[in-house]
Amino acid sequence: MSAVSERxxxxxxxLRMIAQQPGRFYLSVIIAGAALALPLLVVALTLAALPPWKxxxxxxxxxxxxxxxxxPREVEALRVRxxxxxDVTEVRxxxxxxxxxxxxxxxxxxxxxxxxxxxxxxxxxxxRFGFTVDPAAIDRAAAEVRQWSGVDAVLSEIAWxxxxxALRQVGLAVAVGVTGLVALLIVTALIGAVQMTIQLRPDxxxxxxxxxxxxxxxxxPCAYVGALTLATGAALAIGIAWxxxxxxxxxxxxxxxxxxxxSVPPWFPLxxxxxxxxxxxxxxxxxxxxxxxRFQPW
Amino acid sequence: xxxxxxxxxxxxxxxxxxxxxxxxxxxxFVVLTGPAGTGKTTVIRLIAALERPTSGTIIVAGExxxxxxxxxxxxxxxxxxIVPQEVTLLDDRSVLDNVALPVAAAGLSRGEARxxxxxxxxxxxxxxxxxxxxxxxxxxxxxxxxxxxxxLVNRPALLLVDEPLAHLDDAGAETVxxxxxxxxxxxxxxxxxxxxxxxxxARARVIGLAEGATG
Numbered sequence: 001m002s003a004v005s006e007r008x009x010x011x012x013x014x015l016r017m018i019a020q021q022p023g024r025f026y027l028s029v030i031i032a033g034a035a036l037a038l039p040l041l042v043v044a045l046t047l048a049a050l051p052p053w054k055x056x057x058x059x060x061x062x063x064x065x066x067x068x069x070x071x072p073r074e075v076e077a078l079r080v081r082x083x084x085x086x087d088v089t090e091v092r093x094x095x096x097x098x099x100x101x102x103x104x105x106x107x108x109x110x111x112x113x114x115x116x117x118x119x120x121x122x123x124x125x126x127x128r129f130g131f132t133v134d135p136a137a138i139d140r141a142a143a144e145v146r147q148w149s150g151v152d153a154v155l156s157e158i159a160w161x162x163x164x165x166a167l168r169q170v171g172l173a174v175a176v177g178v179t180g181l182v183a184l185l186i187v188t189a190l191i192g193a194v195q196m197t198i199q200l201r202p203d204x205x206x207x208x209x210x211x212x213x214x215x216x217x218x219x220x221p222c223a224y225v226g227a228l229t230l231a232t233g234a235a236l237a238i239g240i241a242w243x244x245x246x247x248x249x250x251x252x253x254x255x256x257x258x259x260x261x262x263s264v265p266p267w268f269p270l271x272x273x274x275x276x277x278x279x280x281x282x283x284x285x286x287x288x289x290x291x292x293x294r295f296q297p298w
Numbered sequence: 299x300x301x302x303x304x305x306x307x308x309x310x311x312x313x314x315x316x317x318x319x320x321x322x323x324x325x326x327f328v329v330l331t332g333p334a335g336t337g338k339t340t341v342i343r344l345i346a347a348l349e350r351p352t353s354g355t356i357i358v359a360g361e362x363x364x365x366x367x368x369x370x371x372x373x374x375x376x377x378x379x380i381v382p383q384e385v386t387l388l389d390d391r392s393v394l395d396n397v398a399l400p401v402a403a404a405g406l407s408r409g410e411a412r413x414x415x416x417x418x419x420x421x422x423x424x425x426x427x428x429x430x431x432x433x434x435x436x437x438x439x440x441x442x443x444x445x446x447x448x449x450l451v452n453r454p455a456l457l458l459v460d461e462p463l464a465h466l467d468d469a470g471a472e473t474v475x476x477x478x479x480x481x482x483x484x485x486x487x488x489x490x491x492x493x494x495x496x497x498x499x500a501r502a503r504v505i506g507l508a509e510g511a512t513g
Contacts, residue, residue: 005407020390207386210348211452212375213403 007220014224021199025229028193032233035189036276037240038182043268044245059089060133060161062142064125067152068096074150075123081148082125085141087133094124122152135162190276193233194226194283200291219288226284227277234276238269299324299456299487300345305354307340314340317354320505322489324455327482327499330491332507338491339383341507342458345489346380347371359455376404379449379486381459385441387433387448393419394429397448404452418447422477439470446477456487463492475499 018025064082066075075093082091100119127145129138135158142156200222208218300322307315315337322328330338343349344356347363356363361374387396394415401411419429422443433441442462449457459478463471478488479499490502498504 006405009402009408203386204388207388207399208403210375210380210382211400211403212372214372217403
């Protein structure tokens with residue numbers, strides 16, 4: 001028997017196993033589908049939320065006040081140098097004239113009432129850091145910049161960011177724990193779903209042992225049943241995720257504007273189908289092996 | 299073909315077979331007989347390496363079973379046809395698929411398996427049985443012959459038949475015994491375990507087992 005016909009034989013046995021207990025198979029597919037829909041939705045929503053999050057321009061900032069009388073060329077050199085500081089994502093210049101004009105406007109002074117020559121404000125460079133940077137790194141950067149020539153003072157008001165950073169660390173630890181727990185539950189559900197569909201019959205196993213069948217001859221149909229169960233469950237999960245995103249995207253509101261852009265990335269369904277199929281195959285084969293051991297050692 | 303040298307098999311503390319020795323040559327027809335519980339089935343399971351002896355040496359087809367490797371063991375089992383005491387047909391598969399199972403398990407193609415199965419059914423005189431019939435619809439005698447066909451399908455050199463006559467009437471038993479004699483005539487070594495043998499085959503050699511059997 002060629003490798004192909006051996007596998008075809010195993011596939012026929014797998015389909016027979018499923019046909020003999022269709023209820024178990026459908027239930028297993030539903031369990032697997034529900035379990036796999038959860039990570040699928042999380043991935044889709046995370047990918048949808050990332051662009052708005054990045055566009056939100058959030059992050060701690062330090063203000064670098066340039067000494068009054070510094071030439072514009074030197075101010076530009078400072079700006080360029082500031083961009084190279086570790087973890088700085090963006091540097092913008094607020095020229096002293098602009099700052100003075102805004103201040104005059106806010107304080108209610110008539111335009112031109114204040115003489116720009118009497119402008120006491122310096123040119124200011126505002127450096128924004130990445131949202132995940134350590135607050136201590138910002139302190140170190142601020143201390144370093146303070147030493148640069150041409151820099152008068154550095155204002156680092158990041159107390160809010162320190163608190164947020166601490167909260168984020170706690171949140172991250174909780175998220176890792178919850179994610180691990182959920183992943184464990186999902187894997188347990190998937191294993192349970194496969195185990196429910198593979199039912200080796202003791203009489204058949206004994207008979208196969210009697211006629212000198214290789215253990216893999218017994219295991220392979222179970223592996224196929226496991227693969228078929230989880231792959232079908234994955235297909236169901238893709239359907240569930242698609243319908244859920246469609247329904248959520250149609251609702252009105254801010255959340256809907258994010259959800260409407262949420263979609264399952266094209267590479268994900270295929271990866272999920274293959275991954276689920278492989279996992280199902282492995283679980284099926286191991287389950288069959290354990291059942292064989294229980295009936296009688298080969 | 300088979301050498302039993304002072305073989306003992308105990309279950310718990312009880313010896314079912316004790317110090318049993320015999321030699322079976324190729325193309326022999328051996329009848330293993332004795333009352334219930336004297337170890338006939340155990341002897342057959344020992345030969346098929348489904349059990350290990352507590353002590354003693356068993357050699358089958360030149361292979362000492364105590365040292366046999368797994369691959370050789372599977373090969374050995376494929377070269378032995380076994381008809382178990384209980385008729386073990388899979389009721390959810392057709393007669394043809396039941397008979398073809400050992401061929402498929404040996405790794406041959408579906409077409410070859412079905413062709414060999416049809417030939418085996420012909421050999422046991424079951425041409426009249428619809429090969430797609432489920433075993434549950436067959437009489438006990440026919441089921442027994444289907445089991446024998448399954449044991450023959452891999453063209454074994456050794457056929458171990460465990461109490462095939464227990465559930466058959468006299469006519470059915472005689473048919474099976476004649477069938478086994480034909481196989482011996484065709485070069486197969488047959489070991490038949492039977493508690494009561496009304497019709498002893500003409501060329502049969504008898505090994506009698508008693509309680510805690512000797513041989």
